Amino acid sequence: MSELHVYNTLTRKLEKYEPINPKQTKMYVCGPTVYGDSHLGHAKSYISFDLVFRWLKVAGFNPFYVQNITDVGHLVGDAEEGEDKIQKLSKELASEPMAIAEGFTKSYFDDMDRLNILRPHISPRATGHIPEQLEMIETLISKGFAYESNGSVYFDVKKFSSYGKLSGRKTDELQEGARVEIHEDKRNPLDFALWKKAEANHLMRWKSPFGVGFPGWHIECSAMSMKYLGESFDIHGGGLENQFPHHECEIAQSEAATGKHFVKYWLHNNMVTVNGEKMGKSKGNFVLVKDLFKTYDPMVIRFLVLSSHYRSPIDFSAEGLMSAQSGFERLMNMVGPVLKFEEGREEKPFTQKLILDWFEEFSEAMNDDFNSPRALAVVFNAVKTLNTNPELLVDGGLRSELPSFFRKTVGEVLGLLPENASGKSFEKELDSAMGLILELRTGFRQEKNWSKSDLIRDRLTSGGIVIEDGKEGSKWKIKGS
């Protein structure tokens, strides 16, 4: 059996995965800023790390997964400048910021659930961890890595010599590149805010040793990840665009505060582009997953994302969606019926040569930095073999182990087999099916074929559907509703 290797952005290398504690992998991923509905870019990011989480489980690394919810501190400028994104929206909607955050947090989880993304073990909120953030800021000040300035606190980048090691940027180059702005409070334009003084009109505000203010955007991830995963943990994931400055700043804060190595493996997913440009809320070129769900099964969206590697970009196009749709259908035309083979769902170890080979190839693909397109290719190759050799589908063939094979690969790992069709209600389809049945039944009754008409009624009743024959024809309803 091959071993897991992951591409570590920190070393720019594909490395053998060796968790700090072999008994449990600790994993943190930057979650959403909850000031809008999720778009396809979010879907790619969180499906990618859901794939990582799922494979770590199946591969026996027992992952403990924390993903934050940013409900304060993320400024419109994505860095030091601009208004808090949630506060801005709350003013536009004349609503309490926390009500905005609450609503979009629900919307986020609704969308991710439909994409069959497993919930993290903890989804800590930034506003829920102000004391932890302040404590860390005080540590940084006491160790000389941060300074208070006019009610705000900044991290002193010059003091942290390895600043830039993740993004590979050199501070001196950065400084030349830095736009010349008036930063009265800052010693150095590269310094970043740990705590910002709240102006009178700022809605989200907390008392602190430095006066009333609110946390900077970067500090929450350091404070919350270390609270729940420890000062050093295995995996930190996020979008490529957050590598700098966000993750660079996380490393600086955390390692300055603890003196320990913060994260062993940094994983970054690539983005969704629209005509080559990053899809993003700020850009305004985004497609909401809720809108995609109107036309596409959520599993088609998931299939689309998994068809390319998490470190490759996806350029969004109608063609792409349509080919994902037909690809997913081709897959399910085989997997759907196969899953109906079995009674129960007891987990059997694979014993049949062909299935063992397929699973080995599948595992190799996943062990190669979670290569989902290759893993999908293995599954499609299996489907092709089964289509061309139908004898494999019957007893004496692979029939006994095929369902577990597909459930393990397509289901558990790729997450393409949600229980109960990803919360899809079949109301529409049931409506039309029942309309048809009642029509046919009326036909039989006109032919005085009472046996048939009664058989239909009884069969439906036992299936949980009640038929009522009345003056204005027959009606149907779900039993007990």
Place this chain on the structure above:
Amino acid sequence: MSELHVYNTLTRKLEKYEPINPKQTKMYVCGPTVYGDSHLGHAKSYISFDLVFRWLKVAGFNPFYVQNITDVGHLVGDAEEGEDKIQKLSKELASEPMAIAEGFTKSYFDDMDRLNILRPHISPRATGHIPEQLEMIETLISKGFAYESNGSVYFDVKKFSSYGKLSGRKTDELQEGARVEIHEDKRNPLDFALWKKAEANHLMRWKSPFGVGFPGWHIECSAMSMKYLGESFDIHGGGLENQFPHHECEIAQSEAATGKHFVKYWLHNNMVTVNGEKMGKSKGNFVLVKDLFKTYDPMVIRFLVLSSHYRSPIDFSAEGLMSAQSGFERLMNMVGPVLKFEEGREEKPFTQKLILDWFEEFSEAMNDDFNSPRALAVVFNAVKTLNTNPELLVDGGLRSELPSFFRKTVGEVLGLLPENASGKSFEKELDSAMGLILELRTGFRQEKNWSKSDLIRDRLTSGGIVIEDGKEGSKWKIKGS
């Protein structure tokens, strides 16, 4: 039109409802302690206040609704003694307390969503508001209402003369009644903890001016309600069993801290009993709503709860469930078809005498302290009239306004008409319906009745269901899945 009157536990009177600010009602309800799945007692409590919330909306009071999530500080003893409920479970499950809280918070919202309970505007977590709680504790100390003692802080009940005004208990009687226990830290056995010192083995702990500890159970509700609703607000709801000590302590803390009147109207729902004894997790005599959902439509549970007034107890019994089931079915046998009358859903003002009368009676019932059994009786009376006078159902009758009438009363106010059957999936029913259709179609094909067999296929296709005829007979699947 009648005016809303509510029974105020504080005054033990039915009072005319006059919000502090006529433009918006501010409402707080004690939420769950997330260390287990919701049982029928929770369902009664949160359906009751959902009814209050819904009627306040329809009656034009524009309610803003905050309901907390208790994820720390609620001790097994429900008062001063015992281990933190969530920490206890987290030790039993060898899991991080916040992961336990996260899981049961999700479970809580899943259950409440299925019961068609509207989400509050904000669901603040106790652990997410430590600074606000500490700030309030410091205020109480500085004003002389609280004292620090050996790393903990207690509220000095003797200093707050009107302690007992909600529950009507006299402090001297309480003291005689109080079990004689060793409370080394307390000046007075009635004093309650605002902050508790964390022993070495205590998992949930925060730094504070009094040392490392965690908040008492009562303080969170005062801190979070006043943060989001102001120092004085309109409605505070909760279970009767929380009137003392929880709500009594909330009043003492809040009014001592602000010097203002805390809450104008205190509403308390009665409990679910089993053979006369309160249903509760601690008692172990509870029925989980998830288990009830296996047999009953969530709307049957909701109907059961609404069939008695929120201030009356419900004694849980199989008979009760079954009569709720048949009652709900009788209601839906009329409402279901009526809702199919209309195109679109534009809100029409009622003009027809009979409907105006019914809605007036319905409103009177709701305005009489949210009397849902009376409101249901009005609706059933309307159903009866319609059944006995079918001419009212056709054009020229009430046909044009009936759908809005039922949508407003049974839907908006009573919440018994969830969109898409409260997330119910009709997969099971569709399966059996389609099985039947394929059988019938096979019959037609054997009779070489190709036209019928094709008609069936085409009709299904246009309904989103694809039929594939193969060697081993015909299969069906949802289009694009």
